[in-house]
Amino acid sequence: MAGRKYHHGEVRETAVRAALDLIEAEGSDALTMRALARAVGVDHRALYRHYPDRDAVLAEVAAEGYRQLLRDQQAACEAAEHPLQTAFEVFVRFALDRPHLHALMLTRSRAAMDAHKALGEAVKAELEQLMVWSRRALAAEKGERETDARDLAFAALSAAYGLVTLASTASLMPRSPDDLKAFVIDQVRGVLEGQLLRFGARSAEA
Numbered sequence: 001m002a003g004r005k006y007h008h009g010e011v012r013e014t015a016v017r018a019a020l021d022l023i024e025a026e027g028s029d030a031l032t033m034r035a036l037a038r039a040v041g042v043d044h045r046a047l048y049r050h051y052p053d054r055d056a057v058l059a060e061v062a063a064e065g066y067r068q069l070l071r072d073q074q075a076a077c078e079a080a081e082h083p084l085q086t087a088f089e090v091f092v093r094f095a096l097d098r099p100h101l102h103a104l105m106l107t108r109s110r111a112a113m114d115a116h117k118a119l120g121e122a123v124k125a126e127l128e129q130l131m132v133w134s135r136r137a138l139a140a141e142k143g144e145r146e147t148d149a150r151d152l153a154f155a156a157l158s159a160a161y162g163l164v165t166l167a168s169t170a171s172l173m174p175r176s177p178d179d180l181k182a183f184v185i186d187q188v189r190g191v192l193e194g195q196l197l198r199f200g201a202r203s204a205e206a
Contacts, residue, residue, distance in 0.1 A: 012050040014040050019061045020101070027100045028058060058104060059116035065105045066122035069094050070129060077133065084133040085192055088156050092184045095164040096177070103168065106161065130157070137192075138199060145199075152195050159191040160184070 018039040022031055033054055037044035051057045073090045077083035095102040113120040134149040135142060163184045175183060 011040065011042060011046060015047060015050065015057065016060050016064060019057050020064060023061055023100050023104060024098060025100075028104045031057065033057075055112065056116065059108065059112055059119040061101070062105045062108045062112075063116070063119040063122040065098075065101045066119075066126050069105075070122075070126050073129070082137070084130070084137045084153075084156070085189055087130065087133055088160055088188050088192070089185050091160055092164060092188060093181055095160070096167060096181055096184070099168045102164065106165075127153075137196060148199050152192070152199065155195050156188055156192050160188045163187055 015036055019031055019036055022035065022039060031054065033047055033051075034044045036057065037047055040047070047057075051060070069091065072094060073087045076090045077086050080086040108119060108123075113123055130153045131149055134153040135145070137152060138145050138149055140149060167180055167184060
């Protein structure tokens with residue numbers, strides 16, 4: 001593969017795909033510019049014409065992770081009766097099935113989001129879509145009950161992040177992968193139901 005000729009822009013796209021594969025297989029620590037260059041089939045110096053450093057590559061891969069997560073959620077929620085609940089079920093499965101990618105997404109700082117436009121936009125798109133589903137759960141239009149909608153989404157996010165992190169670090173009781181997903185999904189659903197009861201919207205979503 002070394003010495004392969006690429007068209008303009010193809011190195012960047014190929015590098016993102018290769019970096020994603022490498023991270024999903026071995027974790028973000030395995031990603032170096034030289035390892036990525038070998039995977040792409042170019043001299044490592046060629047990568048620096050597209051990415052100034054390793055952090056820029058990691059940010060681009062994290063952005064792609066958020067875009068893939070959102071696509072999966074939108075596809076599942078298109079005909080879902082309770083889209084907010086469905087979105088978090090997809091989130092849990094995504095995070096547990098792709099732990100290295102999710103860990104990378106989770107650990108990108110606010111500074112990284114501000115510094116890398118694609119990452120900031122991908123995170124914003126995910127959060128904005130969660131707000132759409134959260135408003136629907138509350139039977140609210142945009143501009144109505146915005147604080148409640150935000151609190152509902154972030155309570156579920158907090159539960160999902162926390163439980164997925166515990167599951168990924170083997171801090172939960174040993175379970176099969178399917179049982180673990182079912183357990184985490186059930187716990188997040190419980191948080192959503194509790195919040196909806198608090199907001200008087202039980203019948204709207206769950």
